[in-house]
Amino acid sequence: MSPLNKHQLNQIRDERREQIKQAALIRFARHGYLGTKTSMIAAEAGISEGLIFRYFKSKDVLFTTLVQELIEEAKLETENLQYLPGSPFEQIKALTTGMLDESSKYAFMLILRARKTDEIPEEAARILEQHSEDVILERLISIFIQGQEAGEFSPGDPRKLLAWYFSIINCLIMEEVAMEEYGLPNADYLMRFLKT
């Protein structure tokens, strides 16, 4: 008989995996893929360097896994959006508020930083290319069109408006450090860009 039963071991494994992913998220978000040494992740997680490789085959796989899961989460959040109550303006404002929220800070930073660099694993680049632009934006575009039809949003190509608006949100999240002094603009301020 085992000294620890199967359930307990699985729990330990799951906890460690999560712990490593959390540490990696913070480091990758702050220093990028190349700038993050596995020793930094180990230090952040408070474990030995070698242990990382029992849970993730390589730094590459660890990064790609994170990207994969973060994209998945983002997709779900956007999916829910269109079934939310309220006008298009209120829906986008809710999303904007969520994106600027402290709790999802590192997730966005990692994804956004990753998308601006060629220096990430090929597979991660593929995932980013595929999902982000195509799937999520398609969902939002219909909300934007409704917003324009309702006269809430400024006129013109809705895809263009959407692209610009989210570029700004994205970038602001990335600026986080520089912004420390004044914090992030609130959603109301940013909605100016959309209003007619």
Added chain:
Amino acid sequence: MSPLNKHQLNQIRDERREQIKQAALIRFARHGYLGTKTSMIAAEAGISEGLIFRYFKSKDVLFTTLVQELIEEAKLETENLQYLPGSPFEQIKALTTGMLDESSKYAFMLILRARKTDEIPEEAARILEQHSEDVILERLISIFIQGQEAGEFSPGDPRKLLAWYFSIINCLIMEEVAMEEYGLPNADYLMRFLKT
């Protein structure tokens, strides 16, 4: 006796230096500090790998020199700004237009990417921290205050308004690639954030 006189040699040196800096600018802007290998810079400049180190003591120094000079240029441009004719709104609009211009693309990309990563030489980080926020922003802040006094800009802490506004511009420049489809919003669009 030397086949080239001192003046000619100096000219060659200066040209080589410039050539290396130009190559480095493009590469650092595109791939970041860590992502840019010295071999890439040599290839971009069409010289041998070793030669870089006769003109710059190290990759570190080359990068820091670039940052230094780009900051310097930006400072000059901002300095000139306040002596320009036109209302505060028109002055900021001119600056905005200049920043979004193609010709200064790589310069801004390098600086902005650098500011988002800890993974740059310490000295470069120090330069960015010191100048960018303190000196340049100080110059702009007075224009913003004038703008608010003239009722052209929205009210509130002018530093906050300034920080937010330029964060957005900066981010949009960085998005350059993702934006290919729609290009950058023109200055008029962006001025919305400032208007009351």
Added chain:
Amino acid sequence: MSPLNKHQLNQIRDERREQIKQAALIRFARHGYLGTKTSMIAAEAGISEGLIFRYFKSKDVLFTTLVQELIEEAKLETENLQYLPGSPFEQIKALTTGMLDESSKYAFMLILRARKTDEIPEEAARILEQHSEDVILERLISIFIQGQEAGEFSPGDPRKLLAWYFSIINCLIMEEVAMEEYGLPNADYLMRFLKT
């Protein structure tokens, strides 16, 4: 009070030890010392990785123990040989037949592979050097001399004849895999090398 008495525990220990040695024998024989990971031995034995080290201080010691014991067995077998009935030719033929037998395959493979590599523990190398040539060969040499005196074996330095003959046997055992198609030559065939 212990649920198992001392005798039972010793029996478990002995069985485990044997089980590990058997698994290690197969793996070391097939993949050599460096090519065999302790995890492979554990898997082959159906036990956990850590348990190996309660029975053998190290991979090094496990390997050396195996070599030691296999050499010991070989020595005993050779010892018995000279008291066997029959002519020198028949005695050597019996030994040859035994070496080519399926049941001792892995034992010979391990020993032979070990002797061809420096990459084994120092102590194991020492054992191989000492015993193999000195003790076993001494026993066989007298049989060879008798064989030559009886005109059964070809003339010349008997040590040379012996060394060559067994080298050939050894090699054939190692070839096992490549030989699958045709099997091993039988003892009669090999005795040609000895006959006048």
Added chain:
Amino acid sequence: MSPLNKHQLNQIRDERREQIKQAALIRFARHGYLGTKTSMIAAEAGISEGLIFRYFKSKDVLFTTLVQELIEEAKLETENLQYLPGSPFEQIKALTTGMLDESSKYAFMLILRARKTDEIPEEAARILEQHSEDVILERLISIFIQGQEAGEFSPGDPRKLLAWYFSIINCLIMEEVAMEEYGLPNADYLMRFLKT
């Protein structure tokens, strides 16, 4: 203008490549693929560890290149064989003598050791599987059949005879170290195996 012309540089590169290959050949032959550390090859060649990788992308590629070239050479030698004058017996004796020769010792050791281990790069394994058995042996088999028809070689399946004979040669080369005392049997001795 270059300080060294293109021809000189190519010569340096070719010499280094050959030097590394020679060092690697000796080490791989003696200690096998896993047992040979890149540091050992560098030490044997009298160069730094890193330099190996300017000439060969990886230890894997270096090994595979060696296997490739050695197989190629062996193929050529065997090809020439059948156009040589003399009886089948004399032809095989010439080949045997060549294989036992000091100068090609390491080449055979490397190949033979490689063929006995799974622990080599996949590509190298593929090359060995393809060429050795199929191409070379086919050439020799016809000489063996002629030898049997001429009554020079012992009867029976010629492929079996060939396989056994060359297994013995191969193994003897591998035994090199153990054999130091008596040297290798000469070709005459080994031809006994083939004679009727």
Added chain:
DNA sequence: TATGAATGAGCGTTCATTCAT
């Protein structure tokens, strides 16, 4: 001055070994 071969410190990764359970 210019070259590119050569170096070596440091990274990502493996695996024998330890140890809490």
Added chain:
DNA sequence: GATGAATGAACGCTCATTCAT
């Protein structure tokens, strides 16, 4: 006694930097 998660030394490999030419 048995487990397998955890460690760390050592490996293969990269790349900024040096140096003979």
